[in-house]
Amino acid sequence: MGKENISFLTVWIILAKICSAFSSDPEPTSVFANTTDDWITDYTDILSKFSLRTSDVPDDDLCYIVPGRPETIAECEFNPETQTFVVIHGWTVTGMFESWVPKLVTALYEREPTANVIVVDWLTRASQHYPSSAADTKLVGRDVAKFVSWIQRELQLPWERIHLLGYSLGAHVAGIAGDLTKQKISRITGLDPAGPTFEHADAESTLSPDDAQFVDVLHTNTRGSPDRSIGIQRTVGHIDIYPNGGTFQPGCDIQNTLMGIAQAGIKGFQDMAQIVKCSHERSIHLFIDSLVNTGQQSMAYRCNSKEAFNKGLCLSCRKNRCNKLGYNVNKVRTPRSIKMYLKTREMMPYKVFHYQVKVHFFSTEELNYKEQPLKISLYGTHGEKEDIPFVLPELNGNSTVSFLLTTDVDIGDLMIVKLRWEKDAFFSWSDWWGHSSFHIRKMRIKSGEKQSKVIFSAKEGEFAYLIRGGEDAVFVKSREDNRSRKEKLMHKLQMQGSSFGQNDA
Numbered sequence: 268m269g270k271e272n273i274s275f276l277t278v279w280i281i282l283a284k285i286c287s288a289f290s291s292d293p294e295p296t297s298v299f300a301n302t303t304d305d306w307i308t309d310y311t312d313i314l315s316k317f318s319l320r321t322s323d324v325p326d327d328d329l330c331y332i333v334p335g336r337p338e339t340i341a342e343c344e345f346n347p348e349t350q351t352f353v354v355i356h357g358w359t360v361t362g363m364f365e366s367w368v369p370k371l372v373t374a375l376y377e378r379e380p381t382a383n384v385i386v387v388d389w390l391t392r393a394s395q396h397y398p399s400s401a402a403d404t405k406l407v408g409r410d411v412a413k414f415v416s417w418i419q420r421e422l423q424l425p426w427e428r429i430h431l432l433g434y435s436l437g438a439h440v441a442g443i444a445g446d447l448t449k450q451k452i453s454r455i456t457g458l459d460p461a462g463p464t465f466e467h468a469d470a471e472s473t474l475s476p477d478d479a480q481f482v483d484v485l486h487t488n489t490r491g492s493p494d495r496s497i498g499i500q501r502t503v504g505h506i507d508i509y510p511n512g513g514t515f516q517p518g519c520d521i522q523n524t525l526m527g528i529a530q531a532g533i534k535g536f537q538d539m540a541q542i543v544k545c546s547h548e549r550s551i552h553l554f555i556d557s558l559v560n561t562g563q564q565s566m567a568y569r570c571n572s573k574e575a576f577n578k579g580l581c582l583s584c585r586k587n588r589c590n591k592l593g594y595n596v597n598k599v600r601t602p603r604s605i606k607m608y609l610k611t612r613e614m615m616p617y618k619v620f621h622y623q624v625k626v627h628f629f630s631t632e633e634l635n636y637k638e639q640p641l642k643i644s645l646y647g648t649h650g651e652k653e654d655i656p657f658v659l660p661e662l663n664g665n666s667t668v669s670f671l672l673t674t675d676v677d678i679g680d681l682m683i684v685k686l687r688w689e690k691d692a693f694f695s696w697s698d699w700w701g702h703s704s705f706h707i708r709k710m711r712i713k714s715g716e717k718q719s720k721v722i723f724s725a726k727e728g729e730f731a732y733l734i735r736g737g738e739d740a741v742f743v744k745s746r747e748d749n750r751s752r753k754e755k756l757m758h759k760l761q762m763q764g765s766s767f768g769q770n771d772a
Contacts, residue, residue: 326369357435408443442474502604518613519545557593579623582715621715630664649679
């Protein structure tokens with residue numbers, strides 16, 4: 268057996284051990300048995316520690332604020348006149364703070380320089396066997412509730428200035444804390460709340476919309492069956508955002524993960540935990556992105572399913588149907604959780620621009636294809652993006668297709684579109700007997716970010732021709748946009764066999 272095979276085998280054994288940690292339910296821990304309010308002022312049983320980190324030294328705990336000891340507030344130079352962030356980490360294998368903690372602290376201070384950024388240290392409980400750490404979230408949530416209530420009472424802090432940010436198990440800690448405080452905390456942000464043992468748990472044991480005045484949640488690692496995925500799949504906030512469908516994130520696929528570990532050798536084993544949880548931790552980096560890249564805010568769109576979103580059917584901003592991801596989210600509260608979706612890049616800044624492309628394909632023959640590779644090029648007033656690859660699940664004659672297209676370039680106002688049909692094999696019988704082709708009169712493109720709808724017509728003649736393995740079909744911005752609504756309707760009725768305009772987003 269070669270060294271590479273040994274590396275892969277070892278990786279899978281370690282992965283199996285990690286997964287086995289999620290297979291059993293935690294022993295129940297009751298922290299709600301005491302029906303009086305005296306418990307919230309008893310600080311003797313608090314095991315969690317609360318450090319006020321600074322922008323100068325974001326990666327070290329230099330000063331702890333201790334509940335019941337008011338002098339520590341002054342010693343740590345807590346500022347009662349500004350925003351307070353409470354950062355809560357999740358389960359840890361190493362028993363140490365992970366690298367994302369100082370990055371988030373730095374980003375919070377970069378955005379709010381006068382803020383207080385408090386990091387909750389519950390590492391002792393968080394580094395146990397997963398089911399034990401999951402059960403201890405109730406005890407840690409109780410600690411956080413006591414701390415927040417105490418410091419708020421000592422300084423008469425407005426509840427509107429308190430924002431809890433919890434990652435993985437820490438998201439449920441934040442929810443439990445918010446549930447236990449007498450008044451509602453302003454905001455809780457759940458960064459991919461943990462899934463195992465929480466997917467079917469009650470609201471008192473998990474993050475839920477009732478835990479704060481506003482609860483926003485990012486779901487980035489929900490692959491797998493319910494209660495087996497690393498991140499929780501169901502909605503647990505007022506707004507639940509699922510980047511890239513929420514299952515896994517760009518650049519985090521298992522093949523790249525295993526190849527990276529195998530090629531890195533010993534260092535790969537050291538970094539394995541970091542690589543394996545790539546999608547899980549992406550929730551934090553998306554939030555950091557929203558703090559530091561204020562000019563490139565990612566937009567999410569309300570949709571009933573990721574399948575509908577991937578067809579481009581949900582790019583509307585009417586009636587709060589779109590929202591900013593992360594720190595600048597518009598705090599919309601509704602009786603039911605709002606599910607939102609977006610696409611991102613694989614690196615920061617994560618923002619992409621979303622387009623719905625709607626095309627009607629004509630053909631003189633009965634053509635029917637599956638999983639066809641195409642490339643599209645967009646040219647606008649600010650820039651261009653060429654040869655964007657995508658796959659059409661079905662390509663049939665006399666049918667209208669809608670699909671989602673994204674680009675990381677701000678193209679501006681679209682002016683020209685080129686469409687090319689790639690060959691899906693080196694040899695095809697249809698290519699032997701003749702070219703497979705469709706003709707297209709026009710296409711419609713809707714921009715999610717600009718909320719504009721533009722119709723494109725064939726550049727030359729009435730139709731553009733899409734031939735497998737052929738040249739680009741070229742379309743230009745149509746003059747139809749300048750015509751009256753009545754004229755547009757009459758033209759639409761004249762389009763033979765076209766269902767253009769149906770199933771509009």
